[in-house]
Ligand SMILES: Nc1nc2c(ncn2[C@@H]2O[C@H](COP(=O)(O)OP(=O)(O)OP(=O)(O)O)[C@@H](O)[C@H]2O)c(=O)[nH]1
């Protein structure tokens with residue numbers, strides 16, 4: 001990494017680097033993107049390849065005070081080469097989007113708790129693909145699962161896109177299924193794909209244009225790895241068959257969690273993202289049910305519970321067939337769950353956490369503190 005600045009910037013653009021990020025980079029630091037994190041260090045990709053970068057004292061201190069300041073896959077960082085040739089990760093650039101797990105808990109002494117709370121699973125994800133198979137065992141696509149994952153996707157700040165995978169398994173019924181799925185995802189693009197024949201894969205690739213970064217959410221067996229391999233044009237991910245076939249554990253292959261694709265764009269795949277379940281849906285739920293929110297605005301009573309009140313526009317829409325009744329049930333259910341989570345992780349504290357992230361970030365960028 002000798003002359004990073006000139007050769008660097010164009011070599012960095014496949015990683016998603018752009019002018020607005022460049023404007024945030026403190027002078028004298030080398031831009032690099034976090035591809036994987038280990039204890040105390042990150043594997044980073046830069047214009048000159050990959051390197052291990054140990055966290056600076058500032059980064060360690062900030063992370064000890066608040067786990068949100070811990071580098072995570074997808075982060076952009078400013079790194080520095082130390083005289084002995086090692087690299088140090090000096091600062092993180094502001095995150096544009098983030099998948100946060102666990103929300104924020106309170107310690108008995110009243111502060112924000114720091115242990116595995118508010119952990120950031122991935123940063124700077126532009127597109128969130130929600131993968132749901134057309135046919136899973138004997139059932140068709142699970143609309144409630146799509147709604148749940150969409151709420152997460154919205155909450156992260158990335159653009160949600162629904163992919164109905166394994167479209168080859170359903171044949172005739174596909175058009176009908178796609179119409180049903182569309183009712184569960186208002187305002188969201190929905191596409192059928194088949195990673196085996198390649199149908200729809202180019203449409204998926206289109207969302208990555210301009211070197212965007214994506215994650216694929218979906219249940220086990222939804223076809224996430226198969227899709228990523230189809231996008232990459234090579235086997236970058238182990239699929240279920242491969243894993244079953246050679247009998248090796250998944251841990252035998254150490255892979256980077258930020259995967260640049262040959263045709264452009266990047267995919268983030270981490271165990272944390274794979275396990276992502278019912279976390280932090282928060283305001284995302286409102287986005288998923290924007291159709292019902294609109295209708296509710298037209299109910300006669302402002303506090304209508306859409307149950308049996310007179311002048312309820314939601315019930316009217318169910319009666320005239322424009323709103324599937326399943327949607328209202330699903331909305332009620334997810335709202336209850338979101339409220340339950342909010343009672344545990346307090347939305348106000350979450351906002352506070354976001355603000356504190358900004359302060360931490362400024363703090364980390366103060367020059368001359370504890371240089372080794
Ligand atoms: N018929 C059909 N099968 C598919 C398609 N895509 C994937 N599969 C199969 O579905 C199974 C699961 O695919 P994976 O890609 O491993 O699923 P995954 O979502 O990565 O699963 P986890 O790693 O457990 O999260 C494999 O046997 C694939 O061959 C498709 O488009 N059509």
Ligand SMILES: [Zn+2]
Nearest residue numbers: 299304306312
């Ligand atoms: Zn109503």
